[in-house]
Amino acid sequence: MDEGGVGREYRRRRRPPLAYLVLPGLLVMNAFIQISRVSGDRGGDGGAGGRWGPPVFAVLLVLAVARVALEQFRAHTRVTTAGITAQGPVRARTWAWSEIYDIRVEQAPRGSGRAAPQWLTYLYDVQGRRFLLWQLNDWQVDDPYAEVAELCLAAAPLRSYTWEPRPDVEERIRRGAVRRRAWLWGTYGALGSMLVMLVVSFGLVVTGRPDHPFLLIVCVPLAAGVALGAVLQWYWGVRPPRSLTPQP
Incomplete structure (x- = not known):
């Protein structure tokens, strides 16, 4: 072409x-x-x-x-x-x-x-x-x-x-970068919580206590990831790291 x-x-x-x-x-x-x-x-x-x-x-x-x-x-x-x-x-x-x-x-x-x-x-x-x-x-x-x-x-x-560059568009790009970074870390937090809950679930099974795999492996990590992403988006929205500011 x-x-x-x-x-x-x-x-x-x-x-x-x-x-x-x-x-x-x-x-x-x-x-x-x-x-x-x-x-x-x-x-x-x-x-x-x-x-x-x-x-x-x-x-x-x-x-x-x-x-x-x-x-x-x-x-x-x-x-x-x-x-x-x-x-x-x-x-x-x-x-x-x-x-x-x-x-x-x-x-x-x-x-x-x-x-x-x-x-x-x-x-x-x-x-x-x-x-x-x-x-x-x-x-x-x-x-x-x-x-x-x-x-x-x-x-x-x-x-x-x-x-x-146009300042108004650059500001919207910056907010988008903050949002993506916050929810990326929220995803990392959810995955980390899932690993912890897998260990907890395994421990419950080994000790013979009631196990709730859906609650522990799905609900808890999901809640942790959403909470972490929301907090980081608010915090970085107020005080964004320099690395989150897009360069033209």
């Missing part, structure tokens, strides 16, 4: 590491093993959580693996003189150049390691909302920063205004 130097398409060029595909498969296999074990141990009389908890967990894992597969083979980004189309695993979204405020390369969340791209590209619309541009990352492009800089330069004549 050329279209005066603007047209281009970003698709999967490099295969993901084997661990990126093997790990979800192992999780699904473990879920089915746990379903069989729970069904055998409790004989179907383990309560509502014991009956449908493991199957629901297995279905969610299967959906997650399906999403990973669709992301690898279907998701892409197409750039034309009319605008940018981001085709996700399921749905596509298109922005005209007049609706695009900025395009930025940002570091992926910590903990992704080598099993995922380290630098991702996001489109910000004129309302300050952020959207991922699929496959425009350091796995599929040698230098995402140079690629985005070249793209912005080529698209400048197609826009009704320059790429200069």
Whole structure:
């Protein structure tokens, strides 16, 4: 695609590491093993959580693996003189150049390691909302920063205004960054609580005391994650760390 130097398409060029595909498969296999074990141990009389908890967990894992597969083979980004189309695993979204405020390369969340791209590209619309541009990352492009800089330069004549920052949009972007960071840490808190509750549940089973797996492993971590995310969003909204302020 050329279209005066603007047209281009970003698709999967490099295969993901084997661990990126093997790990979800192992999780699904473990879920089915746990379903069989729970069904055998409790004989179907383990309560509502014991009956449908493991199957629901297995279905969610299967959906997650399906999403990973669709992301690898279907998701892409197409750039034309009319605008940018981001085709996700399921749905596509298109922005005209007049609706695009900025395009930025940002570091992926910590903990992704080598099993995922380290630098991702996001489109910000004129309302300050952020959207991922699929496959425009350091796995599929040698230098995402140079690629985005070249793209912005080529698209400048197609826009009704320059790429200069606007304070009102930057403030909305900052609030969005605060919200995402707060709920990311809320998710970490929920996962940490789940690990603790797994230990507690195991201890209850070993000692012969009543066990409530759905309450301990689902409800408590969910409540902890929501509470932590809400508190951090309020606190960082008042006193945001410098790292949460997007740089133009």
